[in-house]
Amino acid sequence: MATTNQNGGNRRPRGGRIRAGSSRRAQSEQTELHLLRTATWLFSERGFHGTGIRDIADAAGVAVSAMYYYASSKDELLEAVMRRTLDVLVSSGEETLRDVADPAERLAAVIASHVAFHARNPRAAKVADHEFHALTGQVRQDILQQRDAYETVWSSILSAGVHDGTFKDRGTVARLALLQMTTGVAHWYRPHGELKIPQLCERFAEMGLALMGASREGRALEACDVNLPDTQLLLRRAELTIEPREKPTGL
Template sequence: MATTNQPGGQRTSGGRMKAKSSRRARSVRTELQLLRAACWLFSERGFHGTGIRDIAETAGVAVSGMYYYAASKDEMLEAVTRRVMDLLMSSSEETLRDIDDPAERLVVLMAVHVAFHARNPRAAKVADHEFQALTGDAREGIQQLRDAYEGVWAETLRAGVRDGVFQDRGSVARLALLQMATGIAHWYRPDGELSIPQLCERFGDMALSLMGASRAGRLLQVHDLTMPDPDLLLERVELSIEPRNEPSHT
């Protein structure tokens, strides 16, 4: 049971709990500031063009304080990339749940990939390109996450070929589909011609076309299938470390 404040400045157990909770909240906020700063700088200058001091100054954190969260900029890059891959995998798995049809699974995978790259362009660019600067166990760990994510795509394409829904385009099809959508991070603008849900539909149609998707001799399009709910999809791909604006300390 929590005690009340006592004369002479004795602290209560409730007060200690509140103090610890406050410190944890500050710690989480500081970590987010650092990851957003790292994400911004890595996407602007590249990993090799960014120093540990640059990240600390951009986040408004003392360099000495930053070492509480990461011992090096390599650890910051690994953390950014891991969060990207974890969210891509979890949002794909959630949205694919209870969907067995290969054509619908492909459309869902493409929608998640497109929405993620359109909504989180800086983090996506860091994970897609800068991760190659990692070495050793960090590089191997991230590569395993990438392989697992691509494995979901590969199995979906194989299932479609087995079911006679897709043409067999070989492994190059998976690479082409992923690379096609990955480029969105470089050119998509929210105030452009298409909204993210519209973009997902366009890319879904292109994915089906690339795989020659058909049933009973008729080519399939997205409007023949069930698309994920746009609001739910955007909620699932929201990445907390994506810097929505330029950090104020740059």
């Protein structure tokens, strides 16, 4: 989503910021948000390569020519969806882990944050997880770096727990297993199902502790033995404005 600098050149801001002047800014922001939500829905349903720019315009009820005011291509829409999704995922995790020092509580907290995000934002999470392969060039490198940094947080928690004897050493496969397990929530969780998000976060925290063989003084740790973050706070941190909460009206 390009802007024009004072010298007339194009500048592509991080995350696809709008170009409108102050008199039209509110309406432009709402239109951009509507387009991003529509793109997120379609990318999650059909995949990036299965979605055309006209598909997005038609579903959003916007002329294709008007779309180019906000994005030069569907690649730019995907970039905006990916950046905004990962920005919120990373920031919510950072906020949740702040001032938490114990490895077992840090693991339970990052699991709960990750699960809450994926349960609340399933479509955007699926796009971020499955459409990375469609990114190219510097954008791909930027997103990869952000993903790697997020996964490093998980690795450091596990390493610290192994070092102080809280966790068993499961090797690097433990991080992969935990992330795969918790990310999968976006694919099957339904708000009207058996478990609500608070119970879901607790169950996954308990499974994560069990997977790592977490213990204190020879006794296995369960979720009830650690301070889990408040779920409502997690959900506020995980709120993602581009997540479509309903089917686009044009579909």
